Amino acid sequence: MPLIENGRIVEDRFRRLADDEAVPAEGAVLLPAERFLKEAEALKGRAAPVGVLWPNNRRIEEIAPHLPALALVALHFPIFRDGRAYSQARLLRERLGWRGPLRATGNVLRDQFVFMLRAGFDQLEPSKATDAAAFAEEVGSHSVFYQPTGDGRPSILRARLGRVAPAGAAG
Amino acid sequence: MYVYDEFDRTFLAERVAEFRDQVERRLAGALTEDEFKPLRLMNGVYLQLHAYMLRVAIPYGTLSSDQLRRLAHVARTYDRGYGHFTTRQNIQFNWIKLEDLPEAMAALAEVGVHGIQTSGNCIRNVTTDQWAGATPEEVDDPRLWAEILRQYSTAHPEFSYLPRKFKIAITAADHDRAATKVHDIGLRLHRNAEGTLGFEVLVGGGLGRTPFIGKLVKPFLPAEHLLSYVEAIMRVYNRFGRRDNIYKARIKILVHEIGAEAFAAEVEKEWEAIREGVLHLDSDVVADIRSRFVYPAFETLADNPPELAAALENPAFATWHRNSVHPHKVPGHAIVTISLKPVGAPPGDATADQMDEIAALADAYGFREIRVGHEQNLCLPNVAQKDLPALWQRLEAAGLATPNVNLVNDIIACPGLDYCSLANARAIPVAQEIARRFADLDRARGVGRLHINISGCINACGHHHVGHIGILGVEKNGQEFYQITVGGRADEHAQLGTLLGPAVPYEQVPELIEDIVDAYLELRQSPKELFVDTVARLGIDPFKERVYAAH
Amino acid sequence: MTSPLQQKIKVTGPVVVTANRLADGVVVWRTAGNTWSTQLADAAVVTNAADALALLEGAQKRDTDAVGPYIAPVERDAEGLIHPGNLRERIRVAGPTFDLPA
Known part of the structure; x- marks a missing residue:
């Protein structure tokens, strides 16, 4: 699966572990939330990066105490029409102050790239290679935005609101 | 504009x-x-x-x-x-x-019109009073706030994949012409005791398979907080609305299942975190958006000019004037409703030639502005009273002056099975036949205000639940049947209609409606008591007995 | 679109497969030659679930010609001519049941 970070296709250094697979000492790993929460104490001693794959039906606020220990948060779109992870992403960025990498996984399609970026994702894992290749074209076709989010892009309402939210600041 | x-x-x-x-x-x-x-x-x-x-x-x-x-x-x-x-x-x-x-x-x-967000599980076109900006009843122009919401909700990155579609309506008048109580969010703009402008916020109204009247979640939201509060509602819905069953995915089900109080508390908590953030509407921001609304340069005119008084000698003009012309906030002007319900035609349809003619009339007499109302009629909101006779003549020539606004043949109907792939039964021909039964407009006027709403399936695009008489098409063994409800209303006293009895086949519907109307004419205390008030006073039983005895 | 394998198919009389043409939405019917026709008379008529399923599967192989194929009932008259089997299909063949605005 291709991974796009800050507009470029990059190699994914995080490895997803199977449920019964022991956490290796080396290398970045991505763990499902349930396992991560169960093993959170033990993982604190791990030198290599740990990421968590947070499901879209679990309150994102629960992740707050663990953020300092995390190197990646991945949020899941089981189907592109299920938009819960957009709210989770904005809360992570704008409420919980997460500045690290935020990845969209699952049914990630080009027609939602811009929404995802605006919600605060900076890593996208597109389902289709052709979509990944169309990233620049897709994002380039959106130059104006009506409403402010925490993504820092200028928006017409924000221009009218006459103030700019500092990146990562509340709402 | x-x-x-x-x-x-x-x-x-x-x-x-x-x-x-x-x-x-x-x-x-x-x-x-x-x-x-x-x-x-x-x-x-x-x-x-x-x-x-x-x-x-x-x-x-x-x-x-x-x-x-x-x-x-x-x-x-x-x-x-x-x-x-x-x-x-x-x-x-x-x-x-x-x-x-x-x-x-x-x-x-090229003229700023599009189909974006008219479908899908997003925030749909924000609707309001078709008399906005013109009616003396309003505390402010609700379009200003609808425009702010349009900008806020267009291509919203967080709320374009909600559990289900989302509809917001605003009224700024006590008399609600926007059916705000049957919307996902219903906003009533008013001033509180201190004179501050703000919204009464209702959430979880809606029609369809599981109809609800919206529940009050905030009696007074200062207008400056409109966007942050709406965002809080949307976020709570996006996170916690049901996605396991399309029929239970609207916000009304969430509000119903957790209760309006718990829902309001959840929204309040979210709102506290964002209310002073970037969505706060400072007065200069509102003033800026307000300044982009261009209002007509009204002449200083007096009410009831001689041209109007002379024209009122003509009974046909006088009838239309009584029915289709309403008071304007500026003296010497009027609001004109254009009926798209000529007897026997599909409700709400307009030909390209009619649209061109209405555009020309708006240029000549209406400051180039036209409105669409949820009753599927059009409106010229800003007409000088002295121009009414000339306007009427041209409307009449174009088949657009049927004086039946709010009468029994001003029927709301969805496209139904004649067009729609979701429908179970036809709606338009039912409306056409009922309208023909009351083609004698003297008879229709004698009945008074009576809203008939027809939907061709349970999705309720024809708002049948809130029709004074509601007609819902269903399919039974491959045949079209229709359930009849009475006593519904979509205004500030919104309520859902009550089922009158078993569904009847297509052919029997017009006669049954006539029977209901005849029963009302017998039962009403006086011609001033509207159909819906008679139903409220007597309940449905007298109607039921009368109608089902006959069939 | 529901896969035909998941679709419950109950065939109790003559049926055809119908859809809308991709480019303009016009109503079309599946023919015995595995093409689409704008004439109901050209439609392949089948009378059992297996044949109906096969016809539907053929129709679903390519979705650049027609959209949303499904099985619809038809009736044969005494002369063997095919007619739509219910009101919905009659309307799809003949258009709305009232005069269109003009």
Whole structure:
């Protein structure tokens, strides 16, 4: 699966572990939330990066105490029409102050790239290679935005609101 | 009119280009139908029984004459010469070709009109009073707040994939012409005891399979907090609304299941975190958006000018005037409703020629502005009273002066099985036949205000639950049957109608409606007691006995 | 679109497969030659679930010609001519049941 970070296709250094697979000492790993929460104490001693794959039906606020220990948060779109992870992403960025990498996984399609970026994702894992290749074209076709989010892009309402939210600041 | 700027034009041009590309990819086979469907829906393109259907948004029901002319052009060039105005202040074209859609969209975009967010699980076109800005009843122009919400909700990154569609309506008058109590969010703009402008916020109203009247979650929200509070509602809904069952996914089910109080508390908690953030509406921001609304340069005129008094000698004009003309906030002016319900025609349809003529009339007499109301009629909100006789003559010539506004043959009807792929039964021919039964407008006037609403399926696009008489088409063993409800209303006293009895077959509906009306004429205390008030006073039993005894 | 394998198919009389043409939405019917026709008279008529399923599967192989194929009932008259089997299909063949605005 291709991974796009800050507009470029990059190699994914995080490895997803199977449920019964022991956490290796080396290398970045991505763990499902349930396992991560169960093993959170033990993982604190791990030198290599740990990421968590947070499901879209679990309150994102629960992740707050663990953020300092995390190197990646991945949020899941089981189907592109299920938009819960957009709210989770904005809360992570704008409420919980997460500045690290935020990845969209699952049914990630080009027609939602811009929404995802605006919600605060900076890593996208597109389902289709052709979509990944169309990233620049897709994002380039959106130059104006009506409403402010925490993504820092200028928006017409924000221009009218006459103030700019500092990146990562509340709402 | 709100004046779009370079920003809006750029936005639309980019989206039209994107849709053109998507259509090309689809026609070339690069996109499957499963992939393309959500993209076309996002642009208001449905596939119906006979053809594609394009639904075009008319933000808060306001059109310029240029925009209406362009709609006529699209109807004539890419469709079959007519369009259908809907209960959500939109217009639909029923026969459009996918391969022509990019051109049609580009033509619409040139005048700032589009189909974006007229479908899909997003925030839909925000609707309001078709008399906004003109009626003396309002505390402020609700279109200002609808426009703020339009900007906020257009291509919203967080709320474009909600559990289900989301509809917001605003009224700024005590008399609610926008059916706000049966919307996902209903907003009533008013002033509190201190004179501050704010909203009463209702959430979880709606029709469809599980109808509810909206529940009060905030009696007074200062207007400056509109966006942050709406965002809090949307976020709570997006996070916690049901997604396991499409029939339980609307916000009304969430509000119903957790209770209005618990829902309001959850929203309040979210709102506390964002209320002073970037969405706070400072007064200069509101003033800036307000300044983009251009209001007519009204002449100083007196009420009841001699031209009007003379014309009122003509009984036909006087009848139309009594029925279709309403008071304006500016002396010497009036609000004119244009009935799209000529007896025997499909409710809400207008031909391209009629649209052109109405646009010309708006230029000549109405400061170039036209409104669409949820009852599927049009309106010229700003007409000098002295021009009413000339206006009437031209409306009459174009078949647009039927004086039946709010009468028994001013029927709301969805497209039904004649067009719609979801429908179980026809709606338009039922409306046509009922209207013919009351074609004698003296008889209709004798009945007084009576709203008949017809839906061809449980999705309730014809708002049958809130019709004074509601008619719902269902299918029984391959035959069209209709359930009849009475006592519903969509106004400030909104309530759901009560089922009268067993469903009846297609052929029996018009007669049954006549029986209900006859029963009312016998039962009412005086001609001043409206049908819906008689039902409220007596309940449905006397109607039931009368109607089912006859069948 | 629901896969035909998941679709419950109950065939109790003559049926055809119908859809809308991709480019313009016009109503089309599947023919015995595995093409699409705008004439109901050209439609392949089948009378059992297996044949109906086969016809539908053929129709679903390519979605660049027609969209949303499904099985619809038809009736044969005394002369063997095919007619739509219910009101919905009659309307798809003949258009709305009232005069269109003009």
